[in-house]
Amino acid sequence: MEKNHPEALPRLNELYAGLRPVDDVFAYLGRPLAQRQELAARAQQAWELVSSRQGSGSEAFHWAEQNARSIAQTAKFTVGGAEPGRxxxxxxxxxxxxxxxxxxxxxxxxxxxxxxxxxxxxxxxxxxxxxxxxxxxxxxxxxxxxxxxxxxxxxxx
Incomplete structure (x- = not known):
């Protein structure tokens, strides 16, 4: 992102601010649910921002998109009730x-x-x-x- 889309970097950094650190998941889980849900929504927005840039098809872009996807997918903690038929x-x-x-x-x-x-x-x-x-x-x-x-x-x- 820094090389190919530097204009998106400030927004991306803003979205990622305060997200779950890799080395202290317990501190993250200790936060109130509402705060974690807000952070999960920001992680989703960051993934969408990265994906919308459709880089040059380079390996670096694919890694950046995969990293953003991973962060967004693991930031969610709630699932609705099962629907009839499941x-x-x-x-x-x-x-x-x-x-x-x-x-x-x-x-x-x-x-x-x-x-x-x-x-x-x-x-x-x-x-x-x-x-x-x-x-x-x-x-x-x-x-x-x-x-x-x-x-x-x-x-x-």
């Missing part, structure tokens, strides 16, 4: 709030349901992702369902 929505209806299931030993009726591909949100390092069709029984040996997942908090000393 695996998570049905799993939320089970009588136990949190549970695990050895999918290989599930009763026949459950296995029939688990063998059908349905939209599933898999939250991992590539988040945010769109739901993808996943047949749980064909993809996993063990299912661990947590009704609610929150960001980590640093334990008190």
């Amino acid at each position: 695996n998570e929505h049905t799993l939320d209806q089970v009588g136990y709030r949190d549970f695990h299931l050895d999918v290989r030993k599930a009763p026949a009726a459950a296995r029939a349901w688990l063998n059908v591909a349905r939209p599933t949100l898999n939250v991992g390092t590539q988040f945010p992702e769109q739901p993808r069709d996943v047949a749980i029984a064909k993809s996993f040996d063990v299912l661990i369902h947590l009704h609610e997942v929150r960001e980590a908090h640093r334990p008190a000393p």
Whole structure:
């Protein structure tokens, strides 16, 4: 950006100011949720700014865009509720709030349901992702369902 689009550098630096430092994720997680959400929105704006510059196709531009994407994608911490028809929505209806299931030993009726591909949100390092069709029984040996997942908090000393 500095070489090919120096005019965008002040705005990019402004957007990145105060974002999560790589070496102290616990300090970042200790910030109030509203502040982290505002920082996540700024990270998204920074990614959009970098991507809009469509560099010369150079390797440096691709690295800059990948870095901006990574920062934006890992700055988000909230996910809405599962929509009807998604695996998570049905799993939320089970009588136990949190549970695990050895999918290989599930009763026949459950296995029939688990063998059908349905939209599933898999939250991992590539988040945010769109739901993808996943047949749980064909993809996993063990299912661990947590009704609610929150960001980590640093334990008190």
